Amino acid sequence: MERHSIVPRPGWQRTVEEQGLIYPLTRHPDGSLRPYWDESAYYAFTLDEVEALEEVVEELHRMCLAAADHIVTAGRFADLGITDPRVAEAVAESWHRRAELPSVYGRFDLRHDGTGPAKLLEYNADTPTSLVEAASAxxxxxxxxxxxxxxxNSLHERLVAAWKKQAPLLPPGAPLYFAHSSADELGEDLMTVAYLKETAEQAGLDTDWISMEEIGWDTLSGRFVDNNLRFIRGIFKLYPWEWLTTDGFAGHVLDTLDNGGGTGSTLWIEPAWKMLLSNKALLAVLWELYPGHPNLLPAYLDGPRELTATTGYVAKPLLGREGEGVTIHEPGTAPVPREDPCCYQQLAPLPAFAGNHTVLGAWVVDGEPAGLGIRESSGLITDEYARFVPHAILGTI
Structure with a gap:
């Protein structure tokens, strides 16, 4: 794993915009626009390195499913902040019926410097983005x-294959809606959903558009409807389950949830059991079940424990994205009380390549490793100002 500088292609911004990456620049706090898509560098891997990372992702995904089963079997929903009995029941039923529910993709974030074992930082299995840049650009x-x-990068073909495989699980005779929030100002959610919609269409599915804010509720039929009052029987949403189960329509979502077997009127993708994998509490459960595993970092829910004096720790809100609410605590510093529920994970600073702190985003499609996206940040927290840098397998250049 090596980072190389390279001269960007002439007209690179227009090129990637035409490929669907309509957010190639990021506005920083000082008002400047700087590249989000950064092709002034690239990362080179050997085939052996990639194959080893694929094995890590396969192992981590298997372990995460085992951890999800443990959470459901032991009834540890409160550890994830799921205190509403109806939500816990819906998640448990979704887990037990997971073979009947379409589930498409997720992204592991890994710490890796090319020398030691890759370490799991988190698993976004509900609403992962950076897909367009990883799969296409x-x-x-x-x-x-x-x-x-x-x-x-086999993302595109694996996504098409996943939709084909899971098509029989979708409600028959109805389009599969694709939805994102209209509050998305940058266009990242929009283009992620548009790309997934395109892969579903290539798989032969009938699709349609809708924003989350446009979804209506028909009081007479007790069902969700689109702008033309057509029933929404199946929908892919780039909208977190923790919002879906707490906003104004949460009661209707739970009342009409299709958790397999035709028990409800609306099938949501990703399914509700993905709440078990996109919660940072998963990291602590994994450490309980697999203590000392080479691809895990020590993590706890009741406090940083020995990490305060030894390695230092990172406090992560159970539900959060793009580094929001994450705090770093160096070894020997006094613990800082947090009012919000957190996962306390061992501090493992991101490796620096030419001063850039790097995190690997390893994609999973239909439960199988599918590709890699790399983000760089100026600091140790990968936040909304991170940059996406492409990669290639060196042995084939």
Missing amino acids: QWFWMEDRFPGADQW
């Missing part, structure tokens, strides 16, 4: 810059 970049090279 970096593939076309590689074809332009290194014709004939390879990349850890």
Whole structure:
């Protein structure tokens, strides 16, 4: 794993925008616009490195499913902040019926420097983004810059195959809606949903658009409807379950939830059991079940324990994205009380390549490793100002 500088392609911004990456720049607090898509560098891997990372992702995904089963079997929903009995019941039923429910994709965030074992930082299995740049933009970049090279990137074909495989689980005779929140100002959620919709269409599915804010409720039929009052029987949403189960329509969502077997009127993708994997409490449960595992970092829910004096720790809100609410505590510093429920994970600073702190985003589609996206940040927390940097497998260049 090596980072190399390279001259960006002429007209790169227009090129990636035409490929669906309509958010190639990020506005920083000082008002400046700087590249989010950063092709002034790339990461090179050997095929052996990629194959080893694929094995890690397979193992982590298997362990996460075992942890989810443990949470449900032991009834540990409160550890995840799920205190509403109806929500806990819906998640448990979703888990038990998971074979009947479509589940498409997720993204592991890993700490890896190319030398030691990769370490799990978190698993976003409900609403992961950075998909367009990982699946599309970096593939076309590689074809332009290194014709004939390879990349850890089978995202597109695996997504199409996943939709084909899971099509029989979808409600028959109705379109599959694709929804994002209209509050998305950058267009990242919009284009992620648009790309997933495209892969579903290539799989032969009938699809339609709707925003979360446009979803209506028909009081006469007791069902969700679109702008034309058509029943919404199946919908992919880039909208977190923790919002879906707490906003104004939460009661209707739970009342009409199709958790397999035709028990409800609306099938949501990703399914409710993904709440078990996208919660940072999962990290602590994993450490309980697999203490000392080489691909895990020590993590706890009741406080940082020995991490305060030894390695230091990172406090992560159970529900949060793009580094929001994450705090770093160096070894020997006094613990800082948190009012919000947190997971306390061992501090493992992101490796620095030419001063850039790097995190690997390893994608899973239909339960299988599918690709890699790399983000860099100026600090140790990967936040909304991080940059996406493409990669290639060096042995094929």
